[in-house]
Amino acid sequence: MDARDWDERYAAAELVWSAAPNEFVATHLAELPPGRALDLAAGEGRNAIWLAQRGWDVTAADFSQVALDKGRQVAGDTAVRWVCADATTWAETSAYDLVVLAYLQLPETQRRAAVRAAFAALVPGGTFFLVAHDTTNLTEGTGGPQDPAVLMSAEDVLADLADQAFDVVRAGREPRTVGDGHGEEPVRTAWDCLVRLVRR
Template identity: 50%
Template sequence: MDSHAWDARYGATDLVWGTEPNRWVVRETGGLPVGRALDLAAGEGRNGIWLAAGGWRVTAVDFSRVALERGRRLAAALPGEVADRLTWIRADALDHRPEPGGYDLVLIAYLHLPAEQRRSVLAMAADALAPGGTLLVVGHASANLTEGVGGPQDPGVLYSPGDIEADLAGRGLRTERAEHVRRPVTTVDGRVEQAVDTLVRSRRAEPAG
């Protein structure tokens, strides 16, 4: 889907993803020391807003004008210092060039691209990490096609923990967690089923000495 298709999707409903942050983002970043964060493909900003409320200075990047406008409105309704810690940038994740070494956290949540494009975004994300910084990648797993519910049904844009680790090989990061995780999803007929996500958390080494 291009930016116009996503504008249409966001414009067709109130909030596509809701206002609560993703559970894995909360679990994996809640204990990190606050600093500068980059939220790539931020959508309506639920994760970036949550990070900013916790003290992070967040750059939220998305190519959907409608999503970014909605994120700004959500942030404006919160205490002023939260909105002040957020910077919204309209850009495609494939084209955005963040400051090298400029971020203590880079978040990529549910960005699904063909493998070559995914590798390009991950390389840029790794380069954006400061020493000691964390890269968190969360998305619908390839295994979700056969073991879970929801998410894209195109295997070409899904990935496993091993795929992400391979994409990041040679980038100077240490894998801290690489696994499948399951979250409950309520279906349209009211049943609660499990979605399978890929979660990879990596860290750039601190300089020696």
């Protein structure tokens, strides 16, 4: 899907994603001291807004202007810098203490470009945080893209950065509960790829 397709998707719904931050973002990043953060492929900005509310100086970048406009509305008085840009060509380097890539599902070449751009945006000591639908979710989990070409594993992401210097905090797959077990919606498990690194 290109930017126009995403503009149409975002325009067709009040919110495509929830207003709350991704559960892994909230769990893994809550303890980090605020600094400068980049939410790359931010969509409607749920993670960017959450970070800003915690004292971060946040840039939310996405190639859908419709998504960014909706994020700006949701944010209200919460200060976020909204930038219309493609994650695969982001070129602001050595500028952020934290970069978040959440559920940016792209084919290998584009994924590698986005992962490398995100990592390059970090200052030494900065945190790279990626969460995405894992390759195994297609056969072992539920929901998410059904095209294996846009799924990934932690090993794929680490390979994208094989020539870079970093310390691995966490890299693997994580279960995510889908549904609450009430009504007709049973509790199911989705599998996500999670990679947290610190740039040296």
